[in-house]
Amino acid sequence: MDSMTAEPTSSSTPKGKPVIRIQNLHKQFGDQVVLKDFNLEMYENENLVLMGKSGSGKSVMIKCLVGLMEPDSGTIEVLGQDITKLDRTQMDELRAEIGFLFQGSALYDSMTVRENLEFPLRRHTKRMNIKDTDELVLEALENVGLARTIDLMPNELSGGMQRRIALARALILKPKIIIYDEPTTGLDPITAKEIIELMTSVQKRYKTSSMIITHDVDCARVISHRMILLLDGTNYAQGTFEELSTSEDPRIRAFFK
Numbered sequence: 001m002d003s004m005t006a007e008p009t010s011s012s013t014p015k016g017k018p019v020i021r022i023q024n025l026h027k028q029f030g031d032q033v034v035l036k037d038f039n040l041e042m043y044e045n046e047n048l049v050l051m052g053k054s055g056s057g058k059s060v061m062i063k064c065l066v067g068l069m070e071p072d073s074g075t076i077e078v079l080g081q082d083i084t085k086l087d088r089t090q091m092d093e094l095r096a097e098i099g100f101l102f103q104g105s106a107l108y109d110s111m112t113v114r115e116n117l118e119f120p121l122r123r124h125t126k127r128m129n130i131k132d133t134d135e136l137v138l139e140a141l142e143n144v145g146l147a148r149t150i151d152l153m154p155n156e157l158s159g160g161m162q163r164r165i166a167l168a169r170a171l172i173l174k175p176k177i178i179i180y181d182e183p184t185t186g187l188d189p190i191t192a193k194e195i196i197e198l199m200t201s202v203q204k205r206y207k208t209s210s211m212i213i214t215h216d217v218d219c220a221r222v223i224s225h226r227m228i229l230l231l232d233g234t235n236y237a238q239g240t241f242e243e244l245s246t247s248e249d250p251r252i253r254a255f256f257k
């Protein structure tokens with residue numbers, strides 16, 4: 001195991017409080033151990049990139065994190081709350097603090113841009129006392145520079161625009177944490193760069209903490225304050241892009257090819 005598995009030391013790592021703390025997470029399906037003693041901390045205002053090859057357990061980890069899957073053992077704290085102790089309503093409230101941008105933009109094709117953005121608001125308007133959804137929708141669209149598309153259908157938009165609308169939707173409840181799953185997959189390099197710039201500006205404006213799951217080395221280089229490499233079910237190495245990408249460990253180097 002690499003020496004970089006120690007506590008993060010980089011000066012570029014934001015020094016806020018941890019917003020996510022996963023300790024000794026274990027999850028297996030039958031005999032297949034997917035996560036074993038997996039540990040992760042993510043701090044306030046941090047862009048944390050998580051890399052792991054296909055099937056390494058990234059989605060399983062995220063599902064455990066948001067209460068969609070029960071871990072076999074281990075503890076998970078999100079925004080200071082132990083998620084195993086939350087009832088359904090409390091978990092729902094916590095999920096409103098987490099925005100997701102999934103692989104592909106996953107907009108609803110039969111809904112206008114406005115309706116797509118109103119969708120996540122529906123479940124929360126009453127509890128969060130949201131009166132003016134129009135204002136929130138417009139603000140979210142302005143943040144991604146696409147207010148003019150409000151009455152268009154997704155198929156009238158380019159792939160890059162759809163991804164930006166999906167980002168606006170992920171942001172509409174002003175979440176404290178955003179989880180990006182392969183945000184640049186399937187985009188041409190120029191559009192990918194635009195999305196990365198947008199993610200960076202969103203992180204600064206909203207002061208969100210972002211977990212970015214990606215195989216895209218360029219994306220990791222630009223956006224990460226810190227990275228975690230998931231290998232054999234564990235947090236094999238963590239550090240800055242610079243530290244990890246110059247490692248001599250062949251198993252770490254393989255992530256940067």
Ligand SMILES: Nc1ncnc2c1ncn2[C@@H]1O[C@H](COP(=O)(O)OP(=O)(O)OP(=O)(O)O)[C@@H](O)[C@H]1O
Pocket residue numbers: 029034052053054055056057058059060061
């Ligand atoms: N509900 C489930 N039942 C059984 N096995 C599962 C289940 N969910 C995930 N797995 C297995 O766990 C392993 C990790 O899957 P996971 O989806 O977390 O990978 P991943 O790292 O997200 O991959 P990708 O980058 O391709 O999305 C896989 O072998 C998968 O088949």
